[in-house]
Amino acid sequence: MNFLKLTDRIYSIGVLNPNARVADVIMEVKYGTSYNSYVVLGSEKTAIVETVHLKNFDEYLENITGVIGDKKIDYIILNHTEPDHSGSLKLLKEKYPEAEILASSAGATYIKNIANIDLGVRVVKNGESISLGDLSLEFISAPFLHWPDTMFTYCKEEKVAFTCDFLGAHFCEPKMLSNKIGYMEGYLYYLEYYYKCIFGPFRTFVQQGLAKLAPLETKLICNSHGPILVGDDIDKVKALYQQWSADVKKEVKDVTIVYGTAYGCTKEIALTLETAIKDELGDKVKVAMFEINIDSPETMANSLNHCDGFLLGSPTINREAVPQMWELIGQLDAVNTKNKLVSGFGSYGWSGEAVPNMMERLRALKCRMFREGLKVCFVPSEDELKTVYEYGREYAKEL
Numbered sequence: 001m002n003f004l005k006l007t008d009r010i011y012s013i014g015v016l017n018p019n020a021r022v023a024d025v026i027m028e029v030k031y032g033t034s035y036n037s038y039v040v041l042g043s044e045k046t047a048i049v050e051t052v053h054l055k056n057f058d059e060y061l062e063n064i065t066g067v068i069g070d071k072k073i074d075y076i077i078l079n080h081t082e083p084d085h086s087g088s089l090k091l092l093k094e095k096y097p098e099a100e101i102l103a104s105s106a107g108a109t110y111i112k113n114i115a116n117i118d119l120g121v122r123v124v125k126n127g128e129s130i131s132l133g134d135l136s137l138e139f140i141s142a143p144f145l146h147w148p149d150t151m152f153t154y155c156k157e158e159k160v161a162f163t164c165d166f167l168g169a170h171f172c173e174p175k176m177l178s179n180k181i182g183y184m185e186g187y188l189y190y191l192e193y194y195y196k197c198i199f200g201p202f203r204t205f206v207q208q209g210l211a212k213l214a215p216l217e218t219k220l221i222c223n224s225h226g227p228i229l230v231g232d233d234i235d236k237v238k239a240l241y242q243q244w245s246a247d248v249k250k251e252v253k254d255v256t257i258v259y260g261t262a263y264g265c266t267k268e269i270a271l272t273l274e275t276a277i278k279d280e281l282g283d284k285v286k287v288a289m290f291e292i293n294i295d296s297p298e299t300m301a302n303s304l305n306h307c308d309g310f311l312l313g314s315p316t317i318n319r320e321a322v323p324q325m326w327e328l329i330g331q332l333d334a335v336n337t338k339n340k341l342v343s344g345f346g347s348y349g350w351s352g353e354a355v356p357n358m359m360e361r362l363r364a365l366k367c368r369m370f371r372e373g374l375k376v377c378f379v380p381s382e383d384e385l386k387t388v389y390e391y392g393r394e395y396a397k398e399l
């Protein structure tokens, strides 16, 4: 049993998963994570905020009963319905059938498709409140933080905001309060990593979320992963989110070129494109060049996701772009690609499918497509390099 009294009437009842090393399939979590959940004890009614991962249900139930004994639960509030928070919902509802589940409209739809039975979810709207007797809970719509379903829940009497993933981190220590963190450097690293992975694509929604929290007096931010934010740490973490989500006006355009090369031909095209772009834009552009099987995948993905435009180069092997290129394309931030000017290039020997295949995928991601991709058969001739150079200059003009 592992629960923690946060205020006279609010307890943390989540579970720790210090052994987790991956979250949501793609995120490395070197120091584990937690699935945070809370119980709010009003004078008349009791509410649970979020549930936990299904795998942790038994421990979770022990935590709940450790706090409420044999009392009933009146409400289960889901601020966000991803299965790390809704996974135990069905079992919890079986255990407490009288509990009414509250979620946003999108959340209600997702719960239906996650539970695959009708759990009788009540949709709550932005600004709506419920009374627990001497405590109230207000719902604040906060979509795309990071799913369309997201909302915050606020208890004004206790000055506590429940923000689900927002302001959280995949980080686990025995004492899950921000003022008790032992390894602060690790926490700060994973706070930012989590922000980039989860909220990076939703910069404007992050700003809106911060604006919605700003007027609320809060002494605790009860998030859904990692340490609960206490006191001054609330403003510190909010300031970091403000900084990371700021709309920075750029004087200089950033272009990223990533290429794979078997015998140096695609590399020669890449270098010619780089020269052309720099010749056209001078000090108004920075070009970052990466060779796909030399540079770190994380660095390349980060560069692609923060540039103004990119060019991807691959030779054709087995009628396809090289596998490392597909792995990299899989890491593109699909929300913000539409603003980036992109194209593909590559040397080929027989059929040259790599370039059109990459272009098709970039088109599906709704990137700003620059013309058709650029293909060169085997070793680029002097004339072909002139064509490549002109292509690069035209790309730069359109950037």
Ligand code: FEO
Pocket: 080, 082, 084, 085, 146, 165, 224, 225
């Ligand atoms: Fe922690 Fe978006 O789930």
